[in-house]
Amino acid sequence: MDELRENCPWDKKQTLESLRHLTIEETYELSDAILDGNLVEIKKELGDLMLHNVFYARIASEKKAFDMADVLDSICDKLIERHPHVYAGAVAENEDAVKANWERLKLKHGNKSVLEGVPASLPALVKAMRIQDKARGIGFDWEHKGQVWEKIEEEMREFRDECDAQPPGETNKEKIMEEFGDLLFSLVNYARFIDIDPEEALERTNKKFIKRFRYLESESAREGKKLGEMSLKEMDAYWERAKKL
Numbered sequence: 001m002d003e004l005r006e007n008c009p010w011d012k013k014q015t016l017e018s019l020r021h022l023t024i025e026e027t028y029e030l031s032d033a034i035l036d037g038n039l040v041e042i043k044k045e046l047g048d049l050m051l052h053n054v055f056y057a058r059i060a061s062e063k064k065a066f067d068m069a070d071v072l073d074s075i076c077d078k079l080i081e082r083h084p085h086v087y088a089g090a091v092a093e094n095e096d097a098v099k100a101n102w103e104r105l106k107l108k109h110g111n112k113s114v115l116e117g118v119p120a121s122l123p124a125l126v127k128a129m130r131i132q133d134k135a136r137g138i139g140f141d142w143e144h145k146g147q148v149w150e151k152i153e154e155e156m157r158e159f160r161d162e163c164d165a166q167p168p169g170e171t172n173k174e175k176i177m178e179e180f181g182d183l184l185f186s187l188v189n190y191a192r193f194i195d196i197d198p199e200e201a202l203e204r205t206n207k208k209f210i211k212r213f214r215y216l217e218s219e220s221a222r223e224g225k226k227l228g229e230m231s232l233k234e235m236d237a238y239w240e241r242a243k244k245l
Helices: 002-007 009-013 016-036 039-062 068-082 095-108 124-137 145-164 173-193 198-222 232-244
Strands: none
Touching: 002 009, 016 039, 016 198, 039 068, 068 095, 095 124, 124 173, 124 198, 145 173, 173 198, 198 232
16 A cells, blocks of 8 residues: 555555545445355455455545544554453443443443434435334334234324225325335335344345346347337236246
8 A cells, every 4th residue: 555655657546535435435445245145346346445445544644634643543442442341340231231221331432312323415215224224222012023013013004094085186296105105114124133134135126126127128138029019918928937037
């Protein structure tokens, strides 16, 4: 990195801000590799992210702010402080106790809200999961998943009632969107109770749909048909074949 920063025209120009969107892209590429179970790609994407970490630290060192050693020292200090059950004789019998201790320590050290650690720029589905996790850490949660399922059914009824209540030709999108958001938030809550990552679940469904749709495209083209000229019934026949594969 030192060599590149001094001798490469592109690397010389980069700033913390210019690298930001590239880092986000690399993180999503790592996520894809993990979902695909591709260890070769995971190794590659981890290397790309490591490069970005080193790049940020190098730029900061030029500003006399911090260097890579400071970054690593900082995270080591943080991990030791946040794991008193490992390093300081505290007791934490399960994962929930660890998370609760973590949130209490953050409040002790200046956080005004347990939700302060949820980045504003997170995708909404991921953010919902993190908000619920944070609230759970201080005991604000449902007692069992049956209660959450009842909430889903309640929100589903409210969403459907709001859709049915719209006059013909008119749509109160704001109210419908609010009810739909409530329903999604409740579904995320249930996913959390049964230990499913909703973002991962939806992405797996996205990948499944893409795979089947590409089969529909390729097989219909191979048989001399055009998608825009096919009936829904014809396309559905290819879809069912794709599902069997």
